[in-house]
Each structure stands twice: as C-alpha cells, then as structure tokens.
Amino acid sequence: MLTLTRRAALLAGFGLALAMSSAISSAAAQTPTPIRFTLDWKYQGIHSWYFVAQEKGYFRDEGLEVTIDQGEGSAATVTRIMSGAYDAGFGDINAVIQQASQKPADAPVMVYQVYNRPPFSVLTKADSGIDSIKELAGQKVGGPAGSAATRLLPALLARNGVAETSVEVLNMQPNLQEQMLIRGEVAASLVFNVTSYVNLIQQGQDPDTGFRWLDYADYGLDLYSNGVMVSQSLARDKPEAVKGLVRAINRAVKDVIADPASGVKALTAIEPLVDAKSEQRRVAFAFDTLMITPETRKIGLGDVDDARLGRSIDVMAEAYTLQDKPKVSQVFDRSFLPPPGERSIGPATN
Known part of the structure; x- marks a missing residue:
C-alpha cells in the first residue's frame, strides 16, 4: 500500500510531467x-x-518566419520556386503562365497581384518624333534578347498594324539600354519601365520631361505582371501560412501607399547603400503607373479580373507558342486573399 507521502509524490510527478508535456506542445504550436x-x-x-x-x-x-533574398529576374523567381530552393517570391505572372503550360505539376501559383499593369514600355526621347507604336516602323530599337519586353514586341507591333520586318531590333545588355538611347545609337529601347525610370535619374536625366514612355498596356497588350507567388506544395500543405503571408504583405502595401517614405526607410535599414531619394521616386512611379489603377480601385489590391487574365493567357500563348493554354485557376488563386474591405484603397481623390 502506498503511503500518503509517496502517493503525493507520485501525483506531483505526474502533474509535472503533464505540465511539461503541455508546455512542449504549446511551444511546438508557437514555432513559426x-x-x-x-x-x-x-x-x-x-x-x-x-x-x-x-x-x-x-x-x-x-506565425511566420520569412527570409527575404535578392533575385535574378522576374522569370527567375518562378524557376527558383520550382527548384524547391524557395517557397514563395515576387515575380512575373506571365512566367507563371509559361510554366503552367509546360510543367503544370510544378509551376507556382500567383496569390497576390501587385502590378496591375505590365511594366513593359517603349522608351524614346521626347524629341524623337516617335509619338506612338506606329512610328516605330523604319526605326532601330534596342532590347535584351530574352526580356519579356523584347519577346512581346512582335505581338505589340501586330496589334498596332506595324510590320515586324519594318523594325530593326538590336540586341543589347540591360545595363546599356538607357545609355545607348541617350547617345542616339537606337531610336527607342524596350524597357522594364520601373527600372529604367530610376536608371535615367542616376544618369542625370529627367525621365518625366526628357523622355516619352509608350506603355504596352496602352497599345493593346493589357497584361498583368509581378505579384506574390507560392509553390504548389506550400499552398496545398500550409494554406493558413499562405493566407498569413498575403495578409501581412497586404497590410504593408497599404502602409507604404499611405507613407512611401516609411517604406524606403525600412529598405535602407536592410540595404544602406541604396539612394533613398531615387527609390522614393521609384515607389511613386510604381504606384502611379503599375499598381493603383481604376481596376485596382474597383476590385481591391491583390486581385485580378478573370476575363482579363484569360486574355493575357491568350497573348502569352501566341507570343511564346505555348502548346497548352493553362486555365485562369492554374495561374491565380484568390482563395488566399483577405476580404475585399481589407484590400480596398478607395476611389481617386482628384
């Protein structure tokens, strides 16, 4: 028979074991x-x-521990995720479309659209005389061979009644695009506008008055572009984590819209070598040109219009001769988005 003292000791030990087990379970539950x-x-x-x-x-x-690394290009984001090296990233939905056609089991899925308009532009000097895409006929333009802006040029020309053979395309390195345009070696450059805008500033140019931007979206290629994408495995196995990721990013985007300087301050805390003034202009340009549009004000940050995305898939299938066109649901999944009220930015105030 157990003595009262021994019984008390055993009960105390049992209680301690339960408490320790509960503490371990609680800690495990709180592990990000x-x-x-x-x-x-x-x-x-x-x-x-x-x-x-x-x-x-x-x-x-x-409940997330997010590690953020620099990238190697919008399309590379997709391949990095497909390789398993990354779980999520910021990259081009058009590259997702390509991979969803070619490797549907491995392609990531877009869960939060950031750029409502594509950043592809024909950049030319303000005094070049090129006021529209039609006036590219008979001109020499420059662009990196593998860039989306260059690959989509034939589709852009076709939609504007310009014969592809009438435009000479000079292959050039991305870091030379603005320089060669300024020196007059090409009449126009096929650029990623949110990058070229600041490149021009850093070369002592005024991108607002000294140059003309002919945006692909205004000339028949109304595509979507960069956003937040995740691997299929993350979306399938940890849907709450994906919802949390999107919620956190959406909160932060709204913060930066309200106070762009605070966003650049957070960036310079990570990378002190960036030029804060130039980067704040880049953010303003991105909001005005790519992110805050009539459609965004209507459907909210992060979402897409399915019919428009379907047309984008058609354009990419033509431009890249895709054998199989993916469905909209293979490319974009809105089930991870916060409610519309949390993504609303309201009507324009001017």
Whole structure:
C-alpha cells in the first residue's frame, strides 16, 4: 500500500510531467512557419513593403518566419520556386503562365497581384518624333534578347498594324539600354519601365520631361505582371501560412501607399547603400503607373479580373507558342486573399 507521502509524490510527478508535456506542445504550436522568399531583383523601393512587413512584425503576427533574398529576374523567381530552393517570391505572372503550360505539376501559383499593369514600355526621347507604336516602323530599337519586353514586341507591333520586318531590333545588355538611347545609337529601347525610370535619374536625366514612355498596356497588350507567388506544395500543405503571408504583405502595401517614405526607410535599414531619394521616386512611379489603377480601385489590391487574365493567357500563348493554354485557376488563386474591405484603397481623390 502506498503511503500518503509517496502517493503525493507520485501525483506531483505526474502533474509535472503533464505540465511539461503541455508546455512542449504549446511551444511546438508557437514555432513559426519558415518561408524562404525571393525577390525579382536587387533591393529596390518596389520591395519596400516586404521589409515593412518584417520590420513591423506583420509576418511574426501571422506565425511566420520569412527570409527575404535578392533575385535574378522576374522569370527567375518562378524557376527558383520550382527548384524547391524557395517557397514563395515576387515575380512575373506571365512566367507563371509559361510554366503552367509546360510543367503544370510544378509551376507556382500567383496569390497576390501587385502590378496591375505590365511594366513593359517603349522608351524614346521626347524629341524623337516617335509619338506612338506606329512610328516605330523604319526605326532601330534596342532590347535584351530574352526580356519579356523584347519577346512581346512582335505581338505589340501586330496589334498596332506595324510590320515586324519594318523594325530593326538590336540586341543589347540591360545595363546599356538607357545609355545607348541617350547617345542616339537606337531610336527607342524596350524597357522594364520601373527600372529604367530610376536608371535615367542616376544618369542625370529627367525621365518625366526628357523622355516619352509608350506603355504596352496602352497599345493593346493589357497584361498583368509581378505579384506574390507560392509553390504548389506550400499552398496545398500550409494554406493558413499562405493566407498569413498575403495578409501581412497586404497590410504593408497599404502602409507604404499611405507613407512611401516609411517604406524606403525600412529598405535602407536592410540595404544602406541604396539612394533613398531615387527609390522614393521609384515607389511613386510604381504606384502611379503599375499598381493603383481604376481596376485596382474597383476590385481591391491583390486581385485580378478573370476575363482579363484569360486574355493575357491568350497573348502569352501566341507570343511564346505555348502548346497548352493553362486555365485562369492554374495561374491565380484568390482563395488566399483577405476580404475585399481589407484590400480596398478607395476611389481617386482628384
């Protein structure tokens, strides 16, 4: 027979074991979910909301531990995720369309659309005499061979009644596009406008008055572009983590819209070598040109119009001769988005 003292000791030990077990379970439940996140390029103002989400603890609030790395291009974001090196990233939905056609089991899915308009532009000097796409006929234009802006040029020309053979395309390195245009070696450059805008500033040029931007979206190629994408495995196995990731980023985007300087401040805390003034201009340009549009004001940040995305898929299938056209649902999944009220930015005030 157990003595009272021994029984008390056993009960106390049992209680301690239960408490320890409960504490371990609680700690395990609170362990943040790690997410490896890749950007599309070197740190820039257009990445500031990710660092705001990190700095303000929005990721932590969602039970996430997000590691953010620089990228090697918008399309490379897709292949990095497909390789398993990253769980999520900021990259081009048009590259998702290509991979969803060719490798549907491996392609990531877009869960939060950031650029409502594509950043592809024909850049020319203000005094070049080129006021529309039609006036590219008989001109020499420059662009990197593998860039989306260059690959989509035939489709752009076709939609504007310009014979492809009438335009000479000079292959050039991305870092030479603005220089060769300024020197008059080409009449126009096929650029990623949110990048070229600041490149011109850094070369002592005024991108607003000294140059003309002919945006692909205004000339028949109304595509979507960069946004937040995740691997199929993350979406399938950890849907709450994906919802949390999107919620945190959406909060941060709205913060930067309200106070762009705070976003650039968060960026410079990570990368002190960036020029804060130039990056703040880049953020303003991105908001005005790519992100805050009549459609965004109607459907909210992060979402897409399915019919428009379907037309974008048709354009990409033609431009890249895709054998199989993916469905809209294979490319974009809105089930991870916060409610519309949390993504609303309201009507224009002017």
